[in-house]
Amino acid sequence: MRCDNWSPVMLAGFLLGLFATGGSNAEDWPQWRGPTRDGVWTETGLIDRFESDSVALRWRVPLGAGYSGPTVAAGRVFVTDRVAEPEQIERIHCFNEKDGTTIWTVSYPADYEIGYKAGPRASVTVDGERAYSLGAMGHFYCLDAATGKVHWKQDLNQAYRIQMPIWGIAAAPLIVDDMVILQVGGADACIVGLDKMTGKQRWTALKERASYSSPVLVTQAGEAVVVCWTGDSVSGIAPSTGEVYWRYEFPPSRMPIGIATPVVHKDEVFVTSFYDGSLMLKLGQEKTEVRKVWRLVGTDEQNTQGLHSIISTPVRLGDHLYGVDSYGELRCLEAASGKRIWEDQTATPRSRWSTIHFVRNGKKIWMFNERGELIISELSPQGFKEISRASLIAPTLEQLRRRDGVCWAHPAYANRHVFARSDKELVCGKLAK
DSSP: OOOTTOOHHHHHHHHHHHHHTTTSSOOOBOSTTTTTTSSBOOOOSBOSSOSSSBOOEEEEEEOOBOOOOOEEETTEEEEEEEEOSSSOEEEEEEEETTTOOEEEEEEEEOOOOSSSOSOOOSOOEEETTEEEEEOTTSEEEEEETTTOOEEEEEEHHHHHTBOOOTTOOOOOOEEETTEEEEEOOBSSOSEEEEETTTOOEEEEEOOOOOOSOOOEEEEETTEEEEEEEOSSEEEEEOTTTOOEEEEEEOOOSSSOOOOSOOEEETTEEEEEETTTEEEEEEEOSSSSOEEEEEEEOOSBTTBOSSOOOSSOOOEEETTEEEEEOTTSOEEEEETTTOOEEEEEOSSSOOOTTOOEEEEEETTEEEEEETTSEEEEEEEETTEEEEEEEEEOSOOBSSSOSSTTOBOOSOOEEETTEEEEEOSSEEEEEEOBO
16 A cells, blocks of 8 residues: 555544554545545455445434535544524534434534535545534634534635635645645635644645645655646645645636546546546656646537546546546546547436546445445446445435435545435445455
8 A cells, every 4th residue: 555645644544543443454534535535445344245225324313415525533423514594504513433423513604605505515634633624615624623622713715815616615625744735716825725733824826716626645756746726727736835846727618617636646647627628647757847648628518528527536547547427427548548448327327417436445446426326346448347236325405406416425434334425414334244
């Protein structure tokens, strides 16, 4: 397992899970897309297939609406939601991982002036005994993970005069050493670095519009580099100083709509957008620089080239990329060229923005589709192999008032369980063999 790009929050999440199980291969899910923020899940002792058409649940608890995926650390499950009446508030919840009982809840007023108002977007990031929560309108909280005590908070909208994206602030906070790094889309700064202990600004970078894509940490030419996909570029930034090492312009044809997280494989970075298709970049290994490998974009959203993903972050396996196109088409691309190898329409129904969240565990790919189904599969250049499928949670309508609702929030996988949320509940499903 590679750990050269791990930040303290990544390492802490893995070690907490490891020690909590007496050395067995179990792990927490302390931030967006897992311990290493790359959709990789290393636990063993998992089921090979489901015993029925429904995932066996350990517990379920009521929850309000929201797009934010849960995170899990040190026996606690964190998730955010929104209540619209009698007043608009966002809530940060902490539940007991074993039985779903509430440990604490913190709420605050949050008047939404954005589209798709179901609730917060960004997953809570847990770093040791601190939890960092970013609301859709820019309310940012640093809390004691055990008690919910507020260490500090900021109204980022007020502090940075956010040029509010149509769908609000969505990128999950990234912890690197003593910094917390955020994409806020301020009038004079898109990316900001704050002291994680005090909340004081350490640096700002890029006068650009915000996207909805979460930043990721890589190592390039011996340097730590945060890859940020904003509304106008893909850029590499020094996490300690905010220095922009490199910037590749990637302006949107209509509006900033980048949601998927950049996919990093060795020295390659891949991003995909609903209207603007696919872009593959290569990171210099002697210098902190970047160059384009290829770009593919179709004539419109139904006549696409490469991959026009909206919410789903693709998965890279060796020399191939796998992801969901604009209408739910599961595709395999040759990573070197973007050439389409195959397409399949059975993993998620054909619909505009139809979604699958991919997580890799060994040779298997666990897929959570927008119908609330969990699929155990294998992906290869030969095709999509479905091993087993079961219902995990029912779709709800607040996230999308079409096609009987959707499940768009990314699930968490921790300690041989899966944690998923809808607009009505949070569920914990059993995955241990």
